[in-house]
Amino acid sequence: MLPTPVTRLIELFSRLPGVGEKTAQRFVLDLLGRDELCRQLGAQLQDLANHVRPCEQCGGLAEVDAERPMVCAICRDARREAALLCVVSRVQDLMAIERSGAMRGRYFVLGRLLSPLDGVGPDQLPLESLYRRVKERGIEEVIVATPPSVDGEATALLIARDLASMGARVTRIASGIPHGGELEFLDQITLGRAIDGRRSMIGG
Numbered sequence: 001m002l003p004t005p006v007t008r009l010i011e012l013f014s015r016l017p018g019v020g021e022k023t024a025q026r027f028v029l030d031l032l033g034r035d036e037l038c039r040q041l042g043a044q045l046q047d048l049a050n051h052v053r054p055c056e057q058c059g060g061l062a063e064v065d066a067e068r069p070m071v072c073a074i075c076r077d078a079r080r081e082a083a084l085l086c087v088v089s090r091v092q093d094l095m096a097i098e099r100s101g102a103m104r105g106r107y108f109v110l111g112r113l114l115s116p117l118d119g120v121g122p123d124q125l126p127l128e129s130l131y132r133r134v135k136e137r138g139i140e141e142v143i144v145a146t147p148p149s150v151d152g153e154a155t156a157l158l159i160a161r162d163l164a165s166m167g168a169r170v171t172r173i174a175s176g177i178p179h180g181g182e183l184e185f186l187d188q189i190t191l192g193r194a195i196d197g198r199r200s201m202i203g204g
Contacts, residue, residue, distance in 0.1 A: 006032075057133070059109030059126065060094055074098075074106060081105040083140040087130065087159060089113050089147060097145060105143075108133065113151040114158060122158060130159070134168050141169045148175040148189070 002010075006028055013024035031038055055062040055072035062072040074080065084105025088094050089112065097103045108130050112120055134142060144159055146152035160170040176194035177186060186194075 054109075058107045059111060060091055060107060079104075083138060084143070085134065085137075085139045085141070086143040086145050088145045089152065089155070093145060093147075103143075105141075110146075110155070113146060113149075114155045115151045125155070127159070127162065131162060131166065134163060134166055139168050141171060143171050143173060145173045148193070 009028045009031075010021065010024045013019055013027050014021050016024075019027075031041075051064045052061055053064055053070055054060070055075055056070045057075045058072060060072045060074060062070045064070060081104050084103075085108055086094075086097065086103055086105055087108045087110065088097065089110050091109055094107050094109060097107075110125055110130075112125065114120055114122065114125065133139065142159070142163055144156040146155045156172055160172075163170050174193075174197050175190060176197055177183070177190065183191065
């Protein structure tokens with residue numbers, strides 16, 4: 001029913017996370033007749049492939065520059081707390097924490113989590129790079145900000161265990177009740193952690 005270039009592009013769009021075939025088809029059909037936008041998209045995609053690579057220090061996103069090391073803006077920022085390191089699973093998690101404005105240290109992106117069912121063991125994680133950075137950079141606190149899932153918890157426990165002998169303080173992000181959330185709709189793990197992590201409202 002559709003020309004081959006259209007069906008091929010729909011198939012490519014549908015490979016993106018959260019994009020089904022119908023959404024991909026809507027994207028492609030909307031692009032038809034918008035030649036300038038198509039050219040801009042093509043140029044930017046090519047630029048993305050050629051000029052963006054993982055940061056050599058944290059695994060985040062860095063722009064390729066022949067005149068300096070491939071280091072992202074966060075790692076280059078001298079105003080950051082050098083002794084504070086936040087470990088995340090994905091670049092998306094790094095971006096979410098940055099938007100909160102609560103993290104003034106630097107990051108380390110694992111890229112994946114422990115997942116025995118998927119064949120991902122400790123050897124598939126960049127743990128040696130993480131531990132070397134903790135040792136060499138004088139990191140005083142490591143915040144483990146992996147998701148509160150089975151794989152995220154297993155990864156956090158592994159990191160905490162391995163860092164215990166290095167002198168760095170290892171902390172875990174809190175998880176509990178979202179602002180405006182109703183207790184009756186929360187899962188047992190979230191509600192249990194909210195109770196365990198309770199704190200005094202007034203005084204000590």
